[in-house]
Amino acid sequence: MSDTPINLDDLRQRIDQLDGDILRLISERANCAQQVAHVKLAQDKDAIFYRPEREAQVLRRIMSLNQGPLDSEEMARLFREIMSACLALEQPVKVAYLGPEGTFTQQAALKHFGESAVSLPMAAIDEVFREVEAGAVHYGVVPVENSTEGVVNHTLDTFMDSSIKICGEVVLRIHHHLLISETTRRDKVSRIYSHPQSFGQCRKWLDAHYPHAERVPVSSNAEAAKLVKTEWHSAAIAGDMAAKLYGLERIADKIEDRPDNSTRFLIIGNQDVPLSGEDKTSIVVAMRNQPGALHDLLEPFHRHRIDLTRIETRPSRTGVWNYVFFIDFKGHRDEPQVAAVLEEVRLRASELRVLGSYPLGVL
Numbered sequence: 631m632s633d634t635p636i637n638l639d640d641l642r643q644r645i646d647q648l649d650g651d652i653l654r655l656i657s658e659r660a661n662c663a664q665q666v667a668h669v670k671l672a673q674d675k676d677a678i679f680y681r682p683e684r685e686a687q688v689l690r691r692i693m694s695l696n697q698g699p700l701d702s703e704e705m706a707r708l709f710r711e712i713m714s715a716c717l718a719l720e721q722p723v724k725v726a727y728l729g730p731e732g733t734f735t736q737q738a739a740l741k742h743f744g745e746s747a748v749s750l751p752m753a754a755i756d757e758v759f760r761e762v763e764a765g766a767v768h769y770g771v772v773p774v775e776n777s778t779e780g781v782v783n784h785t786l787d788t789f790m791d792s793s794i795k796i797c798g799e800v801v802l803r804i805h806h807h808l809l810i811s812e813t814t815r816r817d818k819v820s821r822i823y824s825h826p827q828s829f830g831q832c833r834k835w836l837d838a839h840y841p842h843a844e845r846v847p848v849s850s851n852a853e854a855a856k857l858v859k860t861e862w863h864s865a866a867i868a869g870d871m872a873a874k875l876y877g878l879e880r881i882a883d884k885i886e887d888r889p890d891n892s893t894r895f896l897i898i899g900n901q902d903v904p905l906s907g908e909d910k911t912s913i914v915v916a917m918r919n920q921p922g923a924l925h926d927l928l929e930p931f932h933r934h935r936i937d938l939t940r941i942e943t944r945p946s947r948t949g950v951w952n953y954v955f956f957i958d959f960k961g962h963r964d965e966p967q968v969a970a971v972l973e974e975v976r977l978r979a980s981e982l983r984v985l986g987s988y989p990l991g992v993l
């Protein structure tokens with residue numbers, strides 16, 4: 631360190647100069663994005679402006695170039711918002727999510743699309759699918775699995791009745807808090823509202839701290855937060871967004887039983903996403919009900935050394951004890967290895983549908 635005293639005014643002058651440079655560069659970048667929109671439209675009058683594969687590449691590159699002092703996730707979040715604003719200049723992207731406002735799904739939608747997206751709360755997962763199918767919105771965001779409670783069956787089952795595709799994924803660390811309103815008698819809490827998945831993720835904490843409180847499942851944590859506003863003897867399990875949105879006080883923080891509690895959300899839409907370089911593919915497969923069916927299904931993945939990340943079984947609803955398999959694995963359907971596996975599975979299965987290939991979640 632030099633022994634010259636640091637001059638605050640000089641530093642602020644330097645910050646002002648850098649802010650001017652940043653402002654100019656962001657504006658130049660936004661101009662480029664507008665020109666990209668013109669090129670897209672010239673190539674296709676029905677152009678799709680949001681390009682998940684390109685956005686994933688931009689964020690990965692920023693995180694690899696970053697040398698601090700901001701950490702790479704923080705820097706990527708800044709660029710996420712710059713891209714969100716640039717995309718909005720091309721076309722404001724409309725996104726439906728499992729509401730009401732204040733849910734973790736809304737938080738996931740904002741994390742993935744940024745603040746410049748127009749986000750619309752839906753009352754149920756199948757309504758999110760319907761809005762996307764109807765073209766009322768460009769994309770949807772739905773929860774698909776939690777690290778503590780497992781898969782969200784409703785999301786998987788809705789894919790079976792829909793032609794919707796998976797265009798992306800986003801993972802959110804889930805922190806649950808116990809929330810009360812200003813009228814709640816905190817020593818008289820006899821009822822707790824929350825989504826069933828959240829009760830499952832906080833089971834041990836509740837057994838230890840509120841063993842006698844009635845646990846009332848509701849459609850979402852945000853719904854729970856809304857109910858608590860109207861009752862003096864109840865509390866809600868919900869996240870930061872719901873606490874802020876409904877003006878609730880946190881009387882217990884991070885009550886989830888597992889510190890790594892995370893939920894994975896899917897970005898659903900109507901587009902096939904090109905290769906981004908680090909991708910994932912999701913399929914749903916029906917096999918004939920015969921001995922060795924599961925082995926026949928999985929053997930091509932093993933032989934081609936494809937990394938499976940999830941397998942879920944769901945009733946096919948085409949007869950008793952008939953099941954389908956939802957499988958996620960690393961790789962993109964357009965990569966030779968993956969294409970070869972899919973071709974072999976297609977020959978062995980009674981039905982195979984590729985739900986989508988999409989970039990691995992970046993943020």
Ligand SMILES: C=C(O[C@@H]1C=C(C(=O)O)C=C[C@H]1O)C(=O)O
Pocket residue numbers: 662663666679680681682684685688712713714716717720
């Ligand atoms: C600028 C583009 O359009 C959008 C904005 C992007 C950006 O700001 O970097 C990247 C991908 C697209 O969602 C593009 O397709 O390159």
